[in-house]
Amino acid sequence: MTKKIEVKTLQHDNLIIALKQQSVKELRKMAKVLRIPKRSYMNKIDLIISIILIWTERYLESLIEVEQTEILSLEELLEVSKTSESICEHSFNFWLDRGLILNIDSNYVIPIEMLDTFKEVLLDQVISDYFFAAVNLYGVIPLEKLAYIINTQNDCSLNREDLVNVYHQNPEEFVDLYIEDNHLFSAYVNDLYGDYKNLLKAQADKPYYIPEKEEFLQYTTSDYISNAKFLTELENFFKKNKLIRNEESLKELINDVKIISSTEGTLSEIMKYIDDYGVVFNSEKQFDKTVRMVVRVVNNSRICSNRGHTPNETRNLALNQTGAPFSGIKSKKIGRNEPCPCGSGKKYKKCCGR
Numbered sequence: 606m607t608k609k610i611e612v613k614t615l616q617h618d619n620l621i622i623a624l625k626q627q628s629v630k631e632l633r634k635m636a637k638v639l640r641i642p643k644r645s646y647m648n649k650i651d652l653i654i655s656i657i658l659i660w661t662e663r664y665l666e667s668l669i670e671v672e673q674t675e676i677l678s679l680e681e682l683l684e685v686s687k688t689s690e691s692i693c694e695h696s697f698n699f700w701l702d703r704g705l706i707l708n709i710d711s712n713y714v715i716p717i718e719m720l721d722t723f724k725e726v727l728l729d730q731v732i733s734d735y736f737f738a739a740v741n742l743y744g745v746i747p748l749e750k751l752a753y754i755i756n757t758q759n760d761c762s763l764n765r766e767d768l769v770n771v772y773h774q775n776p777e778e779f780v781d782l783y784i785e786d787n788h789l790f791s792a793y794v795n796d797l798y799g800d801y802k803n804l805l806k807a808q809a810d811k812p813y814y815i816p817e818k819e820e821f822l823q824y825t826t827s828d829y830i831s832n833a834k835f836l837t838e839l840e841n842f843f844k845k846n847k848l849i850r851n852e853e854s855l856k857e858l859i860n861d862v863k864i865i866s867s868t869e870g871t872l873s874e875i876m877k878y879i880d881d882y883g884v885v886f887n888s889e890k891q892f893d894k895t896v897r898m899v900v901r902v903v904n905n906s907r908i909c910s911n912r913g914h915t916p917n918e919t920r921n922l923a924l925n926q927t928g929a930p931f932s933g934i935k936s937k938k939i940g941r942n943e944p945c946p947c948g949s950g951k952k953y954k955k956c957c958g959r
Contacts, residue, residue: 620660624653632656632930660716662896674710674749675951732761732771736782736789738824743813743911745790746802758818794909797868807910814913831903832915839898848884858882860901866906875899 624632626884632652636644639659646757647655735755737744748765755763765787772784777785781792784803790801798804815821823829830836840859842848849855886892904916911919 613645620657620720621653623716624656680930697879728761729771731755731770732763733775733778734822734825736768736772736779737826738822740782740789740791740794741824741827741829741906742821742909742913743808744794744798744804745788746807748784748787748789751789754815754821758821758946808912811910811912811914811919814907814918815909830867832861832866833904834901835898835905839895839902842895842898845885846887848886849882854882862902866899866903867908869908872896872899872903876904 624635627635629649630650633644633647635656636652637646639656641652641655641659643728644652644655727895732755735751739751739754747770752763752765752768755761766940767783768789772779774784774787783790783792785801788801788805790804793802794804836859839862840855843855843858849858859880862875865875865878876896879899881894906916907913908919914922
């Protein structure tokens with residue numbers, strides 16, 4: 606269980622004002638903690654100046670090296686300082702040990718200078734997360750639209766220029782992301798669509814799928830998938846029926862299905878991949894069930910050209926707006942004389958339906 610400590614004396618104050626209120630003796634104690642040389646010979650003004658210089662340098666170094674979990678712990682600390690509640694002892698001590706929280710007359714002080722800088726660092730991290738989440742979900746997005754999403758979900762007022770500035774400040778972090786004509790997109794989009802403008806044409810005027818903040822930021826990692834339960838269903842079916850006995854090969858196949866389904870691959874393409882893995886179905890019923898499960902995977906995959914909507918959601922949007930049906934993938938029983946879904950060109954009865 607995480608140990609909590611009470612923080613009832615945590616204050617925000619200007620660093621200079623806080624230091625001026627201390628005696629020379631107290632300042633020398635602080636200088637000792639900060640390992641300031643020749644502190645015994647310094648007067649009050651020199652001690653204050655030295656403490657501020659060392660503290661600022663150490664603070665900036667800590668922010669450069671800080672991990673995401675530590676950023677969150679400081680965010681928690683700042684919230685607690687407003688309400689005088691309890692906080693995780695580890696989070697508190699992490700910043701106290703680095704001298705970023707000052708112990709002055711048994712009162713803990715977070716300098717205002719720290720608050721201002723931290724807000725900038727935290728906001729930059731938030732923007733970075735939204736960059737990756739947006740390109741994973743949409744492939745390409747206008748900067749104005751991205752700013753709108755960030756502002757709406759974080760109660761801030763960013764504009765296009767703010768996003769461009771963050772992008773140029775962190776070239777190594779965004780090495781696979783590009784900004785062109787006020788659009789953010791990934792290198793992967795150009796590989797998949799030839800050019801991000803081709804994806805824009807495919808998106809046309811479709812509405813954006815914009816989930817709540819918590820879900821939106823799940824897409825920060827490309828490994829996150831919203832249709833995981835349908836992929837798991839397919840994987841368990843293959844395991845139960847021993848269609849692929851090698852577990853590693855099965856994991857690879859499911860990953861291939863995930864990638865193909867999320868990049869607008871067809872049912873035939875997926876069935877061809879399954880065939881390439883040497884899968885031999887024991888019956889027509891088993892094959893038909895596999896097709897139905899693959900269709901569920903495809904229809905519940907978030908697609909960039911649909912601006913994050915799944916084919917099922919896009920179908921429902923089309924019905925709601927026009928009353929006309931949407932041509933998504935439908936699951937039906939395959940006739941024995943119909944072309945095989947695996948894409949071989951053979952009749953079903955001469956191929957996977959044998």
